[in-house]
Amino acid sequence: AQTVTQSQPEMSVQEAETVTLSCTYDTSESDYYLFWYKQPPSRQMILVIRQEAYKQQNATENRFSVNFQKAAKSFSLKISDSQLGDAAMYFCAYRSAFRGSNYKLTFGKGTLLTVNP
Amino acid sequence: DTEVTQTPKHLVMGMTNKKSLKCEQHMGHRAMYWYKQKAKKPPELMFVYSYEKLSINESVPSRFSPECPNSSLLNLHLHALQPEDSALYLCASSQGAQGDRTDTQYFGPGTRLTVL
Numbered sequence: 001a002q003t004v005t006q007s008q009p010e011m012s013v014q015e016a017e018t019v020t021l022s023c024t025y026d027t028s029e030s031d032y033y034l035f036w037y038k039q040p041p042s043r044q045m046i047l048v049i050r051q052e053a054y055k056q057q058n059a060t061e062n063r064f065s066v067n068f069q070k071a072a073k074s075f076s077l078k079i080s081d082s083q084l085g086d087a088a089m090y091f092c093a094y095r096s097a098f099r100g101s102n103y104k105l106t107f108g109k110g111t112l113l114t115v116n117p
Numbered sequence: 118d119t120e121v122t123q124t125p126k127h128l129v130m131g132m133t134n135k136k137s138l139k140c141e142q143h144m145g146h147r148a149m150y151w152y153k154q155k156a157k158k159p160p161e162l163m164f165v166y167s168y169e170k171l172s173i174n175e176s177v178p179s180r181f182s183p184e185c186p187n188s189s190l191l192n193l194h195l196h197a198l199q200p201e202d203s204a205l206y207l208c209a210s211s212q213g214a215q216g217d218r219t220d221t222q223y224f225g226p227g228t229r230l231t232v233l
Binding site for chain 2: 043045
């Protein structure tokens with residue numbers, strides 16, 4: 001079974017600064033997807049970024065980028081130029097690309113990010 | 118457009134009540150999901166529907182009864198719930214096409230359920 005570990009229960013960052021959220025995972029599979037979801041106090045889970053394991057290039061979405069280290073099974077999220085609206089719980093998630101997995105998501109426990117003005 | 122809508126936003130019910138949660142998407146997605154989320158915890162998968170058929174039931178108690186009337190709509194019928202069932206209930210959908218490696222789940226805003 002796959003596991004996802006987010007070792008930082010809480011993080012804080014000053015507005016306009018950069019912060020990195022850590023995520024490690026354990027799997028015996030070679031083909032999978034990794035996701036970062038953001039859940040602000042409004043509760044809605046919002047997809048931030050997605051990474052395909054067979055792609056070497058790190059995914060980026062505007063101020064959000066990942067550092068994907070497949071051999072180390074590490075998938076960290078970097079938020080540049082942090083904004084107050086970035087304050088949220090961030091969940092790292094794993095999904096097997098194996099068809100028989102029913103594409104279930106395995107979530108980490110989350111990291112609560114506070115952005116200080 | 119990646120919008121999944123859920124109604125109601127909030128629901129308070131007694132242990133003897135019967136109520137339903139509703140989820141809707143118009144993205145042509147063929148897979149829909151129910152999750153339960155406790156405060157400061159990750160979502161826990163409850164049910165998955167694929168092409169309007171129940172494909173996963175994560176050993177959820179029978180007081181939760183899902184229904185998928187059509188490809189755009191997903192309901193969760195609630196009956197005789199317990200106070201510990203109080204939580205945020207999230208619906209999600211994904212393209213769900215058979216063998217679609219890129220399948221990505223998009224979530225609705227959730228229903229905050231309180232059982233008295």
